[in-house]
Amino acid sequence: MSWTGRTVEAEVGAVAHGGHCVARVEGRVVFVRHALPGEVVLAEITEDKGGSFCRADAVRVLEAAPERVEPPCPLAVPGGCGGCDWQHAKAAFQRELKARVVIEQLSRLAGIEWPVVVEELPGGPLGWRSRVRLVAGPDGRAGLRAHRSHRVVPLEQCPIAVPGALDSVLARRWRPGTELEVTSDGDGRAHVRELSVARGKRRARQLTGGVAVQHAAGRDWKLDAHGFWQVHPAAADTFARVVREWAQASRDALAWDLYAGVGLFASVLAGQVGPDGEVVAVESGRRAVADGEAALADLPQVHWRGGRVEHVLRDLPGRPEVVVLDPPRAGAGRAVVESIVERGPARVVYVACDPAALARDLATFAGSGYRLARLRAFDAFPMTHHVECVALVLSETDGGSGHDADHEPFRGV
Known part of the structure; x- marks a missing residue:
């Protein structure tokens, strides 16, 4: 029963x-x-x-x-909005809970016993969320869905969203079922896109903005406002610094940036390999590739390949010294990890937004002669259960160093 x-x-x-x-x-x-x-x-x-x-x-x-503690949002309660998980806990304890989850996933799924401390990003636990996807309920008011439900909980405000970003969307009524994507960029501008279904076809209409400006890794980026970029305003620059420290690509080396987005980490690698080195950036989103090519036009050592990583890897020549990958929530998966280790890179820097997917992929790396050498975890999604990890994986074969200076260069499409 x-x-x-x-x-x-x-x-x-x-x-x-x-x-x-x-x-x-x-x-x-x-x-x-x-x-x-x-x-x-x-x-x-x-x-x-x-x-x-x-x-x-x-x-x-x-x-x-x-x-x-008392949740700062009155909707973060049973039967309320499903967007937050831990508003009823002190911020420091939220990070402790996330650390416990990462530790448990690494142990259970990868057999790795590793101490974890989840680090706080600047700005505090509220007012950080720069990207929000809402939906209009039966009364036309925009809101978020309840946990594991299609029921829409209308919003008056959202304490974790960037202040003011949702004002124009929440102030009006919409056609029921309309989805709304709101992005607040690095210059504080709000970009709003309306998604609807008409005659069986999904339609997108930009209401405000469209091209976002972001700032990270010492560069200004112009990109599709609703394409991939880190949600927390401090995350992109923080992760780029960790990648710069751990990648340590040699001058004139070959490096790969997989799931490259618009090339945030490719720009870091390009600075390390220099003008005579090579960075191959692989990304499946056509708009992201176009935005990345424009953003990194001053770095001719970056060569773009458009397509799904698991397909593109089959044809990439050469042995990269360093591979950086930032896969979606499901992780890279066995096929991609095995394709990477077949090329024998000395170092792999893995940026992961799901600890279970990271642990499964680390287990695959471990089965192919690689070991976890360093790991940092960041509270890039305060008040939610999500946590971002960056892992450094080293080849046991060459001790995590080495450089194949005679790689066959890839010179773009």
């Missing part, structure tokens, strides 16, 4: 990946949101598909953890 709708008393255990904690009730695992480890709560079962686990919201706290 389904437990959905039932309220149970639960002693909350460890944090789990995904923004919830684990409890056990009558022999079943219950993933409880809006709770903290060590608490005793009344949890309402919100989803039960009949398996060994179900999902629940903590609707009443009987014994609170000392790290519990």
